[in-house]
Each structure stands twice: as structure tokens, then as C-alpha cells.
Amino acid sequence: MANRSDVKKRITALRGEIARHDQLYYVEAAPEISDKKYDGLFAELELLEQERPDLVTPDSPTQRVGVAPHTGLEKVSHIAPMLSLDAVRNEADVEGFLARIRTETGEDEAVIWAEPKFDGLSVEVVYENGHFDRASTRGDGRTGEGIGHTLRAARALPLRLRHPKKMPDILVVRGEALLLVKSFQKLNRARVERGEEPFANPRNAAAGLVRRLDPAGAEAIRFAVTFYDATGLSIQDAPTQETLLKQLEHQGLPVFGARARCVSMENIRAFHKRLMEARDQLPYEIDGMVLKLDDRAARENMGTRARSPRWALAWKFEPRHEITRIADIAVSVGRTGALTPVALLDPVDVGGVTVARATLHNPSEIRRKDLRVGDTVRIERAGDVIPEIVGRVDTPGQKRGDVFEMPKMCPACGAELEMRGRKAQCPAGIACPAQLVGRIVHYAARGAMDIDGLGEKTASQLVERGMVKTLADLYDLSAENFKTLEGFAAKSAKALFDAIQNRTKVPLDRFVWALGIRHVGSDSARQLARAFGSLKALRDASEDNISAVLNIGPKTAASIVGFFAERRNRDVVDRLLAAGISPQPIEKTGSTLADKTFVLTGALAGWTRAQATQEIERRGGRVTTTVSDETDYLVVGERPGSKLEQAKRHGVKTLDEADFRKLLGQGG
Known part of the structure; x- marks a missing residue:
């Protein structure tokens, strides 16, 4: 030892x-x-x-059992502890359990009740005087999370018992909240099309949905609930597990799945084999079987351990390994608008990790591997990280699905797709929900709208909760709305609200860049702002007019015209303007720096980089990020970078901060 x-x-x-x-x-x-x-x-x-x-x-x-309740949900104390089950994976442990039952009950043929082990979320539902009162998760076994607001959406769960007078005043039933396999795949398809990560398995999907503070999303999902235990029913009224379940069924409470009375290891082994063979055809996920001593009085005599009853055991199946089925092929819309086909898989264990999706890269890859919905495939994790379909496994006699075709319209917003090389692209930009998180982060970035506190985590919460459907919705939110987000208190919520509302008058070039138009960077946005002077003039410009602007090529010009030609984009921009956004022309106070090109390097004591740029542009000059033969001046601050050496090689004149101030003063 x-x-x-x-x-x-x-x-x-x-x-x-x-x-x-x-x-x-x-x-x-x-x-x-x-x-x-x-x-x-x-x-x-x-x-x-x-x-x-x-x-x-x-x-x-x-x-203990499970974890402490999530702070966002009401804490609910269980009437009696919700225990877990000891789990085993081999026959020897099951035989040991059976031998212990026989020894402690003194019966050579003690009846063992066998049920499926449902792969769902453990729940407790309380009926008072025959009416649904509350529901909760297991939590730490003594205190759970209140989920009655979402579990009511389970249509199979009665809100009133059929024969309440035959039940105790308080009946506590326990079971599993499940997401049926078809509902799970439908949900994951929708998540992939929105650019979100799919759930790993139906259990995690159910866990996430019933915990929603806002039950609206859960109502659209058809939860299944099945019960397997009750507190409050006396042993006289239900002396065995079999009679207890019949009592629950008689009251209209859902109890489903194959069950069996077993008196020998042969009986148990046969039922285990039966469940294993049926597993892939069931409409819900199971991951093993549960064995319980049928006699409820004998159970009380055996008692419990700290976290599990001594009279019950879970015999778990070995996880599916590496070979699985393509349940569906969805198309994911990335944050830049690129579309990627994704295989939604029946969950499978690959290297100790549950895999429910695999990227298919592009339509050419799907055709090369000849993959279709319903195919059996082999999965590997490329580099031990990324799930990848290695190839199809031939299944003789199996009818194959249709050949996959990429959609013509964006699944997230309905815009007509464009092909860019092998990739399909959604042109809707700021109007596409799947691109929205990335667009918000870019819109709020420094150099764009400069909204402090609006990062990726906050943007993700706003989109996932349905609080922001377009960029313009940011301006409709209150400080109280932000206060509901994770990580926000009253002070930080007010700060973000103020940061958004105070960013209404912005230079035109920063607003153009904030829109995230493809191929338009901060430099080209400044060139466009100087050339056209107003947002309206830029919106109305032709490709030829835009291409005539210095350093704006035909590809960028086509992208700008295409952006404003998309109705959804125009609608979002109009809503932003209606919300009070007022793009300001780049102010000019002279032309003494006209046709002069500057590059900035290092930290300036008197200005931020944006302020120095603005001072140059007000006098007719332009600022670029790269030193070349076309550069007239390099402004050098503290701790300059490699651009100083580049300027020397190109013979570019350098200005320290005093020289720069003098030049601006002469221009004044």
C-alpha cells in the first residue's frame, strides 16, 4: 500500500x-x-x-450526489434524498450483487425487477392533492434546481392525477426527463445552422433546456418524461416495484420501456442482451439496465449507503466505439458567413470523448467520400482532437439516402448564397443571425464603434437569449436588460448601457468599417469616407465610382455595392440610423498635408493612434500601416517597431513627436 x-x-x-x-x-x-x-x-x-x-x-x-444547484435557479429541498446508483460494466459484479441480495434477504430466488437505464436528466416532481406543484433536478441529492417552469412543457406529464383520492396528499415521483432522438437531431440541426455548437447527446440537451430561466425555448421542444420511483406510497398499497409502477401508470403518469421480472442470472443476462439488441432502434437513448430488489419492505431492511441504495445496481452498456451512423447532414453558417456541411452523428465514444458531430469541409469532400444520411461510418479524431469521418462502412442490404446537395439559400437568414471557390458564402452580413455574434464583436471593437465592455462572451449571451437579433437591437436594450446577463451587476450593466448610448456620433470611416463589409479595412474605410463624404453618397455609388478611389480595387468595390444591394443589410443600416447613429464626415481644417502619406510607429505622448490619424486627415493627409516608397513621413514615438528600419531602407523622412507637432502647427 x-x-x-x-x-x-x-x-x-x-x-x-x-x-x-x-x-x-x-x-x-x-x-x-x-x-x-x-x-x-x-x-x-x-x-x-x-x-x-x-x-x-x-x-x-x-x-454526495451530483453538484450544488445553479445559482440562476430557485433552490428546492427534496422531501427525501435523491440517491444515485452504483454502476458496473461486467457480469461478475452483477453476480456479486445478486449473491448479496440473496444473502441479506435469505431468499434463493429473490425477485429482481429489471428496467432500462434511461440516459436523461434525473428529476423529481411533486403533486399536492393530486395537482402538479413543483419539479426539480437532483442537484446535490438534498437540494436541487427548480425546473417546474420548463417541465410543464412536457405534454406527457399530467398536471392533475387521474384518481387523486387514491393517492397521498403529497406524492413525490422520480424519473428522467428525456429528449427523444428525433427531437435531439432536429434541435442540433437548428443549432448548427445558427453557427452554434451542437449538444453532445440527448441527455445534455435536456439538461440545458430544462434549466433555461426563460422557458420559451423549452416549450418548442417535446420533452419525454418517464417515472420509476415514488415517495409517499405506502408499502401496503404498493408492496413491490412492479405494483408501484402500475399505480403510477393508473394515475396517468408516464412509465415506458421494456421491463422484466428476474429470479436468476440467466434471466438478467437475457434481458440485458434484449436491451442491447434493441438499443439502436429505440426512440430514446438508454445506456444500460437497472436492477432493483422487487420487494419494497426488504429494501428498507437493506438500507442505503451515503450516495446509493444497497438494493439496486446499474449494469451499464459498453459505449459505442468509433463506428456510428450519420443521422443528418446540416449546414453550419460561420461568423464570417462561410457555410460548412456538418455530419450530425448518433453519439459515439472516440478516444474517451463523446462525439456527436464531424465537419464535412465542403461538398467536394462529401462527394469524394460518397457520404449520405443514414450511412454507417468510421470516426477518428484527427490529431486526437478534431472528429473526422474516415470513410463509409458498407452495410449490405441497407437502402441508402439521397445524394447530399448544398442549399441555395442561407439556412440561417434565407439570403441567396454565393460560391467563393469551393465554399458557399452568405452575403447577408450584419443581417444574418448566424454571423451576428462575430458582427457585434467587430462593430464594438476599438477603431470601429469603440463600445467598451461588449466582448464575445456578452455578445454570445445577447444572441443566445434572443435579446439581440440585429445590430440595431443593441440600442433598444436597457441597463436592466444587461443586468440579467451572467457576470453583470448594476454598475457594470449601467456602464455598458452608457457606452452603447454614447456612441452615436462617430466618424464616417469608423462606422463604415464597423459594418464589417467584406474586403473593407480601416484604411480603405478612411479612403472611402474622404472620397464620398457621406454614408448616403457611398450607398448610392456605382462600382466604377468606388473603384476610382485611390487604393480601392474592383473586388472591394463589388463587395461594397453587393453589401448595400442586399435588402436585409439596408434594413439594418436604416434601423441603426433611426436609433440615432450619426456618421460624421471626416473634418478638414486645411489642405497643407494634401497628397502626403504618413505611417505611425511607437507610442505618442500627446495622442492616441486614432487621434494622430484624425489630425493628419483633417489637414488632407492620409495614414497607412505599411512603409513603402510612397510613404512621405514616418512619425516615431516611444518604443518604435520594425517600421523605423524599413523607413531608413526606403529613404523615408522620420519625425519625432516635436517635429510632428511643428508640422501640424504649420498646417494650422
Whole structure:
């Protein structure tokens, strides 16, 4: 046996790792490892604590169930603890469980009730006087999260029992909230088309949806709920697990899935085989079977451990490995508008990670590999990270799906797609919901609208919660709206609200760049602002007129005209203007620097880079980012970069800050 210090270090490490994976699994619905790998960590911790009971602490994962409730939801105390189940993966452990049951009950043929182990979210539902009162997640086993506001959306869940007079005043039923496989794939398809990450499996999808503070999104999803236990029913009224389930069914509570009475290991083994064979054809996910002592009175005599009953066991299936089925092919719209076909897979374990999607890169790749919906395929993780379909696995006699065709319209916004090389591109830009997070971040960036505090995390929350559907919606939000976001308090919410509302009068070039028009950078935006003077003039300009502007090529000109030709983009720009955005012409106070080109390097004490640029442009000069033979002056601040050496090679005149001030003064 290892010394106590080494064991303690390993126990501490395991507890930390398990706690992190619990957070990812239960709260964030974004697991990083497979169930099998998690079970291995837990089993190692249990074994070490059995060897060193003096190191067991009350906060160890082995002494509790799940994780603490999410702070955004109401805390609900369970009437009785919601326990977990010990899980095994081999027959020897099942035989050991059966032998222990026989020993402790004194019955050689103790009846074992076998049920599917549903791969869903554990829930508790409370009925008072026959009426639905509340629902909660398991949480830490004693306190869960209130989810009654979303679980009501489960149409199969009765809000009133059929025969309430035959039930106790308070009936507590426990089961699983499930997302049916078809609903799961439909949900993931919609997420991919919006440019979002799909859920790893139906369980995580259900966990994420029932936890929504706003139940609107959950109402559109058809949850399934099945029950397998109840508190409040006396042993006299329901002496066995079989009679308990019949009582629940009699009240209209959903109880589904194959079940069996077993009195031998042969019976158990046969039922396990039956479930394994049916697994891929079921409309819901199962990941094993549950064995329970049927006699409820005998259960009470056996009692429970800290986190699990002694009279029940989960016999889990081995996870699907590497070979799976393409359930659907969706098209993901990226933040830049590029479209990528994505295979939505039946969840499969690849190298210890659950994989539910794989990129198909482009239509040529799909044709080369001859992939279709319904095909059986082999998955690998390229570089041990990115899931990739290696190839199709021939399945004799299987009818294949139709050949995949890329859509003609953007699945996120309906705009007609453009082909750019092998990639399809959505031209809608700021009007496309799938591109919206990236567009907001660019719009708020320094050099664009310069909205402090509006980064990617905040933008993602605004879009995911439906608070912002176009850029213009930013100006309709209140400080109270921002206060509902994760990471915001009253002060930070007010600061972001003020930052947005105070950025209305902006230089025309910064607004043009903020729109994120393809091929238009900050330099070309300044050139356009100087050449056209107003947003209206730029919107109305032809490709030839735009191409005539210095350093603006035909590709950029076509992109600008195409952007404003798209009705959705025009609508968003009009709404921004109606919200108070007022692009200002670049102010000119003279022309003494006309036709002079400047490059800036290093930090200037008197100006920011943007202010120095503005001073040059007001006097008719232009600022570029690259030193060349066309450069007239290099303005050098503190800690200059490589541009100083480049200026020397090109014979460009350099100005320190005093020289620069003098030049501007002469221009004044």
C-alpha cells in the first residue's frame, strides 16, 4: 500500500477532477470525457477511500450526489434524498450483487425487477392533492434546481392525477426527463445552422433546456418524461416495484420501456442482451439496465449507503466505439458567413470523448467520400482532437439516402448564397443571425464603434437569449436588460448601457468599417469616407465610382455595392440610423498635408493612434500601416517597431513627436 501522503495527494487530485467534470456535466451540459472515463475516476477514488477511511471527508464526491444547484435557479429541498446508483460494466459484479441480495434477504430466488437505464436528466416532481406543484433536478441529492417552469412543457406529464383520492396528499415521483432522438437531431440541426455548437447527446440537451430561466425555448421542444420511483406510497398499497409502477401508470403518469421480472442470472443476462439488441432502434437513448430488489419492505431492511441504495445496481452498456451512423447532414453558417456541411452523428465514444458531430469541409469532400444520411461510418479524431469521418462502412442490404446537395439559400437568414471557390458564402452580413455574434464583436471593437465592455462572451449571451437579433437591437436594450446577463451587476450593466448610448456620433470611416463589409479595412474605410463624404453618397455609388478611389480595387468595390444591394443589410443600416447613429464626415481644417502619406510607429505622448490619424486627415493627409516608397513621413514615438528600419531602407523622412507637432502647427 502506498504511503498516506501519496494517497492523500491522489485523493485530492481525483476529487478536484471529478468536481470539475460534475460542473461540466450537470451545470454546463458540456462534458469533456465519456461516462466510462468518469466512472473510472470515481471507482479509483472509492477504492482509495476504502483503503484509507481516515481520509474520507463529508465533501468527497463519494459522499454526495451530483453538484450544488445553479445559482440562476430557485433552490428546492427534496422531501427525501435523491440517491444515485452504483454502476458496473461486467457480469461478475452483477453476480456479486445478486449473491448479496440473496444473502441479506435469505431468499434463493429473490425477485429482481429489471428496467432500462434511461440516459436523461434525473428529476423529481411533486403533486399536492393530486395537482402538479413543483419539479426539480437532483442537484446535490438534498437540494436541487427548480425546473417546474420548463417541465410543464412536457405534454406527457399530467398536471392533475387521474384518481387523486387514491393517492397521498403529497406524492413525490422520480424519473428522467428525456429528449427523444428525433427531437435531439432536429434541435442540433437548428443549432448548427445558427453557427452554434451542437449538444453532445440527448441527455445534455435536456439538461440545458430544462434549466433555461426563460422557458420559451423549452416549450418548442417535446420533452419525454418517464417515472420509476415514488415517495409517499405506502408499502401496503404498493408492496413491490412492479405494483408501484402500475399505480403510477393508473394515475396517468408516464412509465415506458421494456421491463422484466428476474429470479436468476440467466434471466438478467437475457434481458440485458434484449436491451442491447434493441438499443439502436429505440426512440430514446438508454445506456444500460437497472436492477432493483422487487420487494419494497426488504429494501428498507437493506438500507442505503451515503450516495446509493444497497438494493439496486446499474449494469451499464459498453459505449459505442468509433463506428456510428450519420443521422443528418446540416449546414453550419460561420461568423464570417462561410457555410460548412456538418455530419450530425448518433453519439459515439472516440478516444474517451463523446462525439456527436464531424465537419464535412465542403461538398467536394462529401462527394469524394460518397457520404449520405443514414450511412454507417468510421470516426477518428484527427490529431486526437478534431472528429473526422474516415470513410463509409458498407452495410449490405441497407437502402441508402439521397445524394447530399448544398442549399441555395442561407439556412440561417434565407439570403441567396454565393460560391467563393469551393465554399458557399452568405452575403447577408450584419443581417444574418448566424454571423451576428462575430458582427457585434467587430462593430464594438476599438477603431470601429469603440463600445467598451461588449466582448464575445456578452455578445454570445445577447444572441443566445434572443435579446439581440440585429445590430440595431443593441440600442433598444436597457441597463436592466444587461443586468440579467451572467457576470453583470448594476454598475457594470449601467456602464455598458452608457457606452452603447454614447456612441452615436462617430466618424464616417469608423462606422463604415464597423459594418464589417467584406474586403473593407480601416484604411480603405478612411479612403472611402474622404472620397464620398457621406454614408448616403457611398450607398448610392456605382462600382466604377468606388473603384476610382485611390487604393480601392474592383473586388472591394463589388463587395461594397453587393453589401448595400442586399435588402436585409439596408434594413439594418436604416434601423441603426433611426436609433440615432450619426456618421460624421471626416473634418478638414486645411489642405497643407494634401497628397502626403504618413505611417505611425511607437507610442505618442500627446495622442492616441486614432487621434494622430484624425489630425493628419483633417489637414488632407492620409495614414497607412505599411512603409513603402510612397510613404512621405514616418512619425516615431516611444518604443518604435520594425517600421523605423524599413523607413531608413526606403529613404523615408522620420519625425519625432516635436517635429510632428511643428508640422501640424504649420498646417494650422
